[in-house]
Amino acid sequence: MNVLVRLFGSSVGKKLVMAATGLVLVLFVLGHMIGNLQVFLGPEALNRYAAFLQSNREVLWAVRLVLLTCVGLHVWSALKLSSENRAARPLDYDGRPAPAAATYASRTMLMSGLIVAAFILYHLLHYTVRVEAINFTGKSFLDLKEAAPGGGERHDVFKMVILGFRQPLVSLFYLVGVGLLCLHLSHGLRAMFQSLGLLTHKCGPLIARAAPVVAWILFLGYVSIPLAVLLGFGKEVLH
Amino acid sequence: MKVRLKVWRQPGPNAAGGFETYDTPELNPNMSFLEMLDVVNDELTRRGNAPIAFAHDCREGICGTCGLTVNGRPHGPGQGTATCQLYMRNFEDGATITIEPFRARPFPVLQDLIVDRAAFDRIMQKGGFVSVRTGAPQDANALPVAKPAAELAMDAAQCIGCGACVAACKNASAMLFVSAKVSHLGLLPQGQPERYRRVAAMVRAMDGEGFGNCTVTGSCEAVCPKNINLAFIARLNRDYAVALLKGE
Structure with missing residues (x-):
């Protein structure tokens, strides 16, 4: 009990919560990108993978609940910490100078994080709940089915991705969302190692340099899909 | 001019x-x-x-x-x-x-330009010390200290408690100061018995004074007159996590 009070009640404890949930979420972001990139292996690979993810509802919901809890705790600690931070400096310096040595990403974590949260909500409604009104194609993604190789039918995720990203506005929002996510991670990854206490004098400079590189890899991996679709990738499945 | x-x-x-x-x-x-x-x-x-x-x-x-x-x-x-x-x-x-x-x-x-930095003194009173039996001076080198630990402890001990880290941080966080004090003593054998009690008590005092939280922007390190490294804050976080598990 005392541990929980200290974890959620102290400054360093809340940073630990923030970093630990961030670690879970960043691992998901990495896995999700690798999974998504199977779109380039063609419809069979992606649809089989999607059917596999959906095959065990208990595991699926357990993972979803863990991720949702992490998002909730991450946002809660962010809001709590930032309100404390604002209270600690009631009067700013003349002309609000930029803090020494602080990168743009490090100064805008709350803003980038909240916009990413809004994007995630849209993304879930778009491709997971598949709300027809927000996909701007005039078609319901729920109706996209194909015959499964083992009999029965399965969701045609490949066609959904091609249809979805052929809408330029949707792809643009995706680009902005993923861009801000990677800006968030270019600082967040390093801060995560710092807050978890995993960073040392020796590996600190390496982690500081590697974080933006990893963020760029994630960005390029994610945006390659809508860009390829906008350039015509996979349009043959629509006929 | x-x-x-x-x-x-x-x-x-x-x-x-x-x-x-x-x-x-x-x-x-x-x-x-x-x-x-x-x-x-x-x-x-x-x-x-x-x-x-x-x-x-x-x-x-x-x-x-x-x-x-x-x-x-x-x-x-x-x-x-x-x-x-x-x-x-x-x-x-x-x-x-x-x-x-x-x-x-x-x-x-x-x-005018003078601020009251007694908040730092109150944090120090909660753990910025080692409790030792006083007596005749100890023989030199009676307590072996490994060279890397000695170097790192000296780096942390350079902190002069000026408060520039707090002043530079966009969150007015005192974590660089506290991490320097915690690391300086926590790296040396004399500081080991109270290591985790110290970090828990000093972080509690820091929070009680109303300082903000570290967001790893590095402003503190950039203005520190003694070039205290940001990695000491990671050390503080690590020691605090261990203190939590130990129930300190």
Whole structure:
């Protein structure tokens, strides 16, 4: 009990919560990108993978609940910490100078994080709940089915991705969302190692340099899909 | 050379403050920043005005008493230097220089540019010490300390407690200061018995004073007159996590 009070009640404890949930979420972001990139292996690979993810509802919901809890705790600690931070400096310096040595990403974590949260909500409604009104194609993604190789039918995720990203506005929002996510991670990854206490004098400079590189890899991996679709990738499945 | 100063003036802790502008008399570019303020204060006193109050003591960068925010940057534009080690040759002739006190809720302004940093003393009282039986001095080298630990402990021990880390941080966080104090003692054998009790008590005291939280922007490290490394905060976090698990 005392541990929980200290974890959620102290400054360093809340940073630990923030970093630990961030670690879970960043691992998901990495896995999700690798999974998504199977779109380039063609419809069979992606649809089989999607059917596999959906095959065990208990595991699926357990993972979803863990991720949702992490998002909730991450946002809660962010809001709590930032309100404390604002209270600690009631009067700013003349002309609000930029803090020494602080990168743009490090100064805008709350803003980038909240916009990413809004994007995630849209993304879930778009491709997971598949709300027809927000996909701007005039078609319901729920109706996209194909015959499964083992009999029965399965969701045609490949066609959904091609249809979805052929809408330029949707792809643009995706680009902005993923861009801000990677800006968030270019600082967040390093801060995560710092807050978890995993960073040392020796590996600190390496982690500081590697974080933006990893963020760029994630960005390029994610945006390659809508860009390829906008350039015509996979349009043959629509006929 | 001459410069124009835009200085924060505040008669007392509860009085309203504001900026006043002063043109300095002719200055020697090799004057320190504090000597320049002495010259300006001489002039103000001669004219019957109240001199600008600012804190200073050793004027050689080892006491941590001086601390001004010069053009929005604590201790001014230097790297690894305190305000007393800043020289007028670092500024252009005719420049306007803004001078403000360190800004943080736990550092209330006492007068003009002087802030009350007793919050740091109260944090130190909670764990910035080792409890030892006093007696005759111990033999030198009776307690072996590994070279890497000794080096790192000395790096942390360089902290002079000036408060520039708090003043520079956009969150007014004191974590660089606390991490330096926790690491300095926590790396040495004398500090081991109280290592985790110390970190828990000092973090609790830090939170109680109303400092903000670290967001790893690195501003503290950039302005620190003793170049205390940001990695000490990771060390603080690590020790705090262990303290949590140990129930300290």
